[in-house]
Amino acid sequence: MMYKAEEPRIVNVSSSGCSLTLHCDPAWKYYSHKAAVYPASKAALNMYTINLAYELKDTSFKVNAVCPGFVATDFNDHRGTGTVQEAGTRISKYAMIGEDGPTGKFISEEHNPETGECPW
Numbered sequence: 001m002m003y004k005a006e007e008p009r010i011v012n013v014s015s016s017g018c019s020l021t022l023h024c025d026p027a028w029k030y031y032s033h034k035a036a037v038y039p040a041s042k043a044a045l046n047m048y049t050i051n052l053a054y055e056l057k058d059t060s061f062k063v064n065a066v067c068p069g070f071v072a073t074d075f076n077d078h079r080g081t082g083t084v085q086e087a088g089t090r091i092s093k094y095a096m097i098g099e100d101g102p103t104g105k106f107i108s109e110e111h112n113p114e115t116g117e118c119p120w
């Protein structure tokens with residue numbers, strides 16, 4: 001179905017808190033926030049994003065993993081510091097990027113407000 005879209009976009013909702021690179025950096029502020037399952041599931045999603053973007057590289061698809069930020073939701077008993085509206089804006093931005101937009105990237109505007117790019 002998405003093949004029929006003029007500008008097909010796939011946004012996998014990931015988390016900068018599950019970056020493999022950041023989890024190896026003792027200087028990162030969430031270094032001690034380890035868990036067995038959730039970070040591994042997002043790391044798998046990130047790898048899937050890389051592979052899917054590669055698979056679709058010769059098409060008009062854009063495939064990215066995007067972090068909504070630390071958002072106050074049921075997921076964290078509303079301890080998140082961001083709003084659902086901000087998070088929705090961050091995600092929908094990559095669902096609506098133009099032809100010149102990125103593909104195969106991991107984006108966290110919270111982690112990197114300058115370029116948005118987050119280490120895998």
Ligand SMILES: NC(=O)c1ccc[n+]([C@@H]2O[C@H](COP(=O)([O-])OP(=O)(O)OC[C@H]3O[C@@H](n4cnc5c(N)ncnc54)[C@H](OP(=O)(O)O)[C@@H]3O)[C@@H](O)[C@H]2O)c1
Pocket residue numbers: 013014015016067068069070071072073074075076080
């Ligand atoms: N909140 C954060 O700080 C944060 C940070 C980084 C990334 N994320 C990511 O953002 C996404 C949304 O998180 P959230 O904070 O909004 O979580 P949430 O408050 O726990 O909400 C999760 C939503 O997903 C639905 N859901 C769960 N399992 C489902 C299933 N099998 N089929 C259909 N719907 C299902 C739930 O529906 P019901 O209510 O009906 O169960 C609920 O509406 C997740 O991918 C999360 O990993 C969140």
